[in-house]
Amino acid sequence: MTSDMTARALRLLSLLQTRREWSGADLAERLSVTVRTVRRDVDRLREMGYPVHSSRGHTGGYRLAPGADLPPLLLDDEEAVAIAVALHTAAGGLTGIEETALRALAKLQQVMPRRLRSQVTALETSLAGITWDSRGPRADPALLATLAVACRDHEILTFDYTTRNGTTTPRRVEPHHPVASGDLWYLLAHDSGKNDWRIFRLDRLTHPTTTGRRVPPRAIPGTDPARFVAHRISAAPTRYRAIATVHASADHILARTRGLATRIHPIDQTTCRVDASADHLTHVVQTLASLDTDYTLDADPHVLDHLRTTAHRALQATK
Template identity: 45%
Template sequence: MPVSDSPSTSRRLLALLSLLQARRDWPAPVLAHRLDVSERTIRRDIDRLRELDYSIEATRGPDGGYRLQAGSQLPPLVFDEEQAVAIALTLRAAGSLGIDIEEAAARALGTVTRLLPSRLVHRVGNLEAADAAGRRTAQVDPDVLLRIGEAITAGEELRFDYASPSSSGAEEPVRRTEPHHLLLHSGRWYLIGYTTEREDWRVYRADRIRPRSHNGRRFTPRTVPGGDPARFLSARFMGSTGADTWACWGEATLDLPLAAVVPYLGDGSAEAVGPDRSRVRLGAWSWGALAAEFLRFEAELSAVEPADLRAAFAAVAERSARAARGARPLGP
């Protein structure tokens, strides 16, 4: 095997490390072939990496090989260009993850960016303006997410204080729930848990959770209604306790051509009932909200169904009339 064609020791060590990171087990003959060196050279290189605190286990078997394991500390890592770009893009989007890690992410991004080739730095940097204009969300302490995740994995009841927006400032009782799923939705983290006191499923915003120092009893995992945690959470935001759909649906005929309606339907539907009229079906979390959805279209409405939606239009009309007069509703 031509030693003169072998890469330098440093370059070869980096190439070897990259291969070890890519898969669990590497037979020694395969590594030697990939790096165009002898198996003896591979053994020496493995020893050099071990001296640099990489935990590499020798595997037994017909081929004999090596496996990179987790060590007591994080050693230097090697990434190819695609991996480095993916890491940089993910770090740049850290602010949209709803976790309070932006400072650490910025430092990590600076480290990665300094090592990228100039042609890749420009590609990653082009996203900065768009990211700076992104929506800000409530940030979660990463330790809180880790605590919740540990409770889910261990199957232990989570005990926590909850900063509910409806609280009057008085001390509230410690909450308890069986934590089942932790999901990211629209830039915020949510915990789906089963509360035995109410014998019902509850959804909690993770940024309002302050875990107590000790968890509660162990529990047997349950299946979230419908079997899909993401669809269950989406349904709750739609005001539904069942399927992943709006709690209220209604129809009305609008004095607008179909082309003027279609761009604003969202998950609704419409069909033309004339050159300048459309039959529109929309959904919302409440009848009042559904009436407001239809009123987004500045057009006359007719043939409104069902009766609950007609009643909601009447209530909205009364409130609108009072607002126009500057009057307040009667009552205590």
């Protein structure tokens, strides 16, 4: 009996960490118990030191708030700081676990005491030059955390956004999902002004402000946010056109490149077409260099001139 209560209390704690506020009825349904049992389990968590706040009324519920100390049985201060910094680093640099790191970071920050938050901020500042600046445009970890929480809570968000032609406009959106693509992060959201789904590069997004207004979750076209964003990226217009016909299978190229999945199109079992078009000539060169096999190229004159210049410099450097 005691083990059942302990397991249920841990499950309750986990639920409280995934949402800003839960109603007693919702928690009871998730735990398959009565509302009265939920109240008893909440009291038990409070006795263990977990700061669970409650509000009365029709819209009342339970929420896990920051406390004077970290909740017991989880982490000490040094461990909490170390994990928070590691999660920030993972969110910005380790392909494949970015969104998982953000979810974990949102849980940790929700219960972290203020004194530890200041330590984490200081460490992030001292590490920023190494962690972010050396890999091109990256998103601010604080911005990523803000967007992750807004997406989780389905809270309407406002911000200023600079388009690729340099125009800055205010936006009001229903945030859905942060998505990483190579060295860039995007926010997938439903734009209230455009009444349509849009993707926003986070390095062009400034002054994000949560409005306090929550809306029901809106279903995106399809079921995979990453696939939806990848399709939008590949369909977006680019400044420089470069199409390579590669003498290798699509699977071979896909296994040796990163971020090109939607730009690789098989022709037959031994040939594929790769769209290396981009807004910057250096990005075109980097994509073509990553192919690591023979290809023919159909490209704009500016692209061909830049490739010739780059190749000539490389040859001169080897003499």
